[in-house]
Amino acid sequence: MIKAGIIGATGYAGGELVRILMNHPQVEIAWYGSKSYIDKKYYQVYQNMFQIVEDICKDDNIVELADQVDVIFTATPQGFLAGILTEEILSKVKIVDLSADYRIKDVAVYEKWYGIEHKSPQFIEEAVYGLCEINRGKITDKTRLVANPGCYTTCSILTAYPLVKEGLIDVNTLIVDAKSGTSGAGRGAKMQNLYCEVNENMKAYGVASHRHTPEIEEQLTYAGDCQVTLNFTPHLVPMNRGILATEYATLKRKEDGSLPTYEEVKAVYDKYYAQEKFVRVLDKGVCPETKWVEGSNYVDVNFVIDERTGRIIMMGAIDNLVKGAAGQAVQNMNLLFGFEESMGLNLVPCFP
Amino acid sequence: MIKAGIIGATGYAGGELVRILMNHPQVEIAWYGSKSYIDKKYYQVYQNMFQIVEDICKDDNIVELADQVDVIFTATPQGFLAGILTEEILSKVKIVDLSADYRIKDVAVYEKWYGIEHKSPQFIEEAVYGLCEINRGKITDKTRLVANPGCYTTCSILTAYPLVKEGLIDVNTLIVDAKSGTSGAGRGAKMQNLYCEVNENMKAYGVASHRHTPEIEEQLTYAGDCQVTLNFTPHLVPMNRGILATEYATLKRKEDGSLPTYEEVKAVYDKYYAQEKFVRVLDKGVCPETKWVEGSNYVDVNFVIDERTGRIIMMGAIDNLVKGAAGQAVQNMNLLFGFEESMGLNLVPCFP
């Protein structure tokens, strides 16, 4: 049994961490950090937790917290952890950071896209990018700092990864058109996220400028071993949870000029995912739907080859708060402590 | 480890039974019955179950099924179970019936409100009305047939039960105004349940004629030990899950003409519910919200006393597919087999 602390426990991702850890047999939450609700009972912020969590929200004193727990989850705004992290803290406790602070290896890229100075670049090199299906081997009991991937990025990367890795597509043609439920926008009181503004509405945002773009590019660059520059367009959808990524790329033709067949592409997906518990390659012809993974840690992927245009259309769906945030963070924690990777994550998707 | 069969496994309540039983440590589902999808893989009907359930849908041959399992859940249309149930079947297997066939003791009342003939009234007497918080003592390893309560009825009854039982309200003034998500209407392809008909819309239906009325009346009559006749008005709400019941009744005044105080009423609720895991009496001033119980077996209740009118407004919220159907069915099953009552039901509500 280990003890966990959460900084940012009252945001949506923090709340989801609490929900998942409640049923984790090896973890006890010892610290519900929330700058906005200090001294308030946690269940008064999330009434679903009434009679389940009796704790009181505490401040975000990470130094004190580091002495009390085995692992800290930081579900905090960009720049927060980078601004306070020290070698002393890392020497005492493992950290799974749900923010973007340590996801991007090139600090200049981080600072350009996020528009803030990185206050502790010395830890970037050590941080492991916690996309478990790809980097599992690097997340061990020796690892001190895991950069938990973003929601859009988790979905976007895993949907295309096998084809990039195996060189089946021309990576420079890759376009990611992603759609997200509104919980990704957080619990802050902003006019544009009011019910009446989002409901019965759909829009793109952050076009050609969304901060998840360089994160996707970096990871696919590693996968393909060649520079990937792509278009990523997020959209806001009137639903609470779920991300759907629709991705387009030109298939490389075989020597005889023909396209790879369905079976050939399927074999590549299966090579990487057949043994993965949380990635489901759907049956032929079945398109992923966000509702089928809601509340669970699954990633559902599939693809269609268009003989007319020579492109492949890849599709992936996740629950942005689970595989896109809290679920993956727990998956990383399991790896860090040597627990079974899926421990506490046997969440059956909830339908309808 | 026991074996369970589900007849009607591909309706919404059946699907929820599967979701819940997947994580029940003492149950294995041995039969996915579905008249409409015989020989189809279950996950092809509910793709959320891909790689989780590999079974094939079978017919609804209850005689054959009775030989293979320890308990049968019937999530079937009204009249189905009554039409096929026999002493032989009941001698072999326990049944938790999610339909209304054995909920109402007076067969004439059943036949009047449901408009169908009851084909096996001989089992009505034996059936136990499975509202666990009230009838727990009657549901034992000797019980063969449990009539699982309706969704509206579970919520409506539990919200008012302590006050009726203790005689705090004038039961003839009781009015139940209930609001339900659309999953209560089932998965049948009906025009009025299309997305575009339900979304951005709200209506009452079954006014003064809904079939859950006599069920609520019967149970509250037992509780209050006096005939209860009430108004029950269901409404359709544009959401998937959740029932909210708002109930009105005139409080009986004390001898000095004053109304009971908040503390006095609260004490009555606590008398019945303080020890109940699944009934949560919220803090003063907090109104139940359906989202706070979504995906869980909880019933959230609270009340406000209106000094101006002398009435009490009681409110209750459940997830109609869990406490209102599948969750309560599993709770009953746990009682039937001597498992811990909450086994498999430690479902933390999912928010947002």
Add this chain to the structure above:
Amino acid sequence: MIKAGIIGATGYAGGELVRILMNHPQVEIAWYGSKSYIDKKYYQVYQNMFQIVEDICKDDNIVELADQVDVIFTATPQGFLAGILTEEILSKVKIVDLSADYRIKDVAVYEKWYGIEHKSPQFIEEAVYGLCEINRGKITDKTRLVANPGCYTTCSILTAYPLVKEGLIDVNTLIVDAKSGTSGAGRGAKMQNLYCEVNENMKAYGVASHRHTPEIEEQLTYAGDCQVTLNFTPHLVPMNRGILATEYATLKRKEDGSLPTYEEVKAVYDKYYAQEKFVRVLDKGVCPETKWVEGSNYVDVNFVIDERTGRIIMMGAIDNLVKGAAGQAVQNMNLLFGFEESMGLNLVPCFP
């Protein structure tokens, strides 16, 4: 052609006024007042108005505005108009106030329920309560100040009015259970109105304390000529627009002890509403649905008599932003200036 000014043009009700007045043949909007967006183009606040409205938002200087227009609509917070209204202003311009400042004749009642001091009680007497179907005769070219009714109140009053007026129900048994879309909560950035908090959720609020209660009571007291005290419970529903009121009352029995018949009650509704363009008494057995009036100025009403309990269940539906706010304000304006009452209000409900 008259000129209109709107103070509070960038709230939801203000925006709806703009939408409706755009197609009014006798009105030109000369002033888009918005404290929050001064000097910003109106269409930048409501992009639906791009290339339709080119004006710039102005401040809320009502003294200056009174010199420039024939009518002012105030879609402002409670207390605003009462704080600035003067005889001089009223001598120059007619005002339709969409706030509650002049709706309630008893200033003590206003101050108690609204919790603020009324700064200009001297105008309360003169103000006409602008529920056109009831007070049409009092709204003339001599009227200077119209108190436009609240959204819940319009729906609640009109649903029960004929039966109260004709003495068919025991008014002390009247209970109003109302459900509203979220636009009624306004465009302010509040956490509880975020998409993820409202969507897939339902709750009661303001139980036994909502400020529309005394307004409903006052108007029904006038109608019934006897003191009405009632329960009013509002609920928040995950939809943008629409209010549904479900109302319960005990029917007075006839001398022979029987209840009034459907035909007798229908005749009473028809007596008051058969000639009303905007009130539609639906066919027998058809329950009002909010979607059927969306975007229009209609009120749909109907009723069911419950022989078992002796109660009548009345139902009414409106679009809270139209008949519940901007549409009724325009209807009042038409009366004030002698235009045809329905001018600019031939809005056909939008479905789906």
Add this chain to the structure above:
Amino acid sequence: MIKAGIIGATGYAGGELVRILMNHPQVEIAWYGSKSYIDKKYYQVYQNMFQIVEDICKDDNIVELADQVDVIFTATPQGFLAGILTEEILSKVKIVDLSADYRIKDVAVYEKWYGIEHKSPQFIEEAVYGLCEINRGKITDKTRLVANPGCYTTCSILTAYPLVKEGLIDVNTLIVDAKSGTSGAGRGAKMQNLYCEVNENMKAYGVASHRHTPEIEEQLTYAGDCQVTLNFTPHLVPMNRGILATEYATLKRKEDGSLPTYEEVKAVYDKYYAQEKFVRVLDKGVCPETKWVEGSNYVDVNFVIDERTGRIIMMGAIDNLVKGAAGQAVQNMNLLFGFEESMGLNLVPCFP
């Protein structure tokens, strides 16, 4: 004043035609055709029309209808009009066909994508593709048959048209990722369109096989004067109305290797749309949102140039039932009869 008949008046597009024509000063609806509801009052099918439309639904006898009206709108399934159209009918009445029967000039392409035989190919040549902004000149009082464009196609074509026409993009790189509200799926009772299946869910469908693909390709081929083959992926979104198209294409570089500037691209959009009432090119940086055009005939478009990838991201939004169906049909009718093109279409978008 002309008389209009509608065949298929009880589908969603038919219902929208009725809503719009109610406020058209030059049209009277003389025939509400509905195979499914013959002899039923129209308002019983769409209760929003209660006390607005008193007519009874009639059959779809187009021969009889042709004698009674000046124009027929066919809002019918694919193949219906092609199966019954004759020279005699066309000699008596003008037809605006909302189905796909006469949209595609190459009958083989039609038959391949729609999977049905075309029964009257002799009228294809004569039919005018009624995308008014592009083909306005061809729709005159001499025109007998207008093929009203599809919803996805209207949005997809108009979003990219100026750039294709002026040769700014490499048309072979064009990808259209489109998202639609559920009313596009029609009012038929299908399980996959139930509220609980669509709500809180998102999916792609018809990937690389949707029938609007060849229609988009054909029109853009005319515009660009070179063969266009593209990817079109539709998605189902949990909202009633609205289509958003996000389109990607590689910009042709100028001789100096640089990309066109924002101003240069904007000038091209303005060249075609500055004078168009119903196409709004939004201000720089403002992304189209479906809610801003809801209930109106507008198309909102905008674009972002991505210097990193050399692509342009174009975005367009319409109300699928208005500009995507009934509104455009009325716009075509106005052209056919020499009415002002926007007559009856001054519909202000409804927000929220």
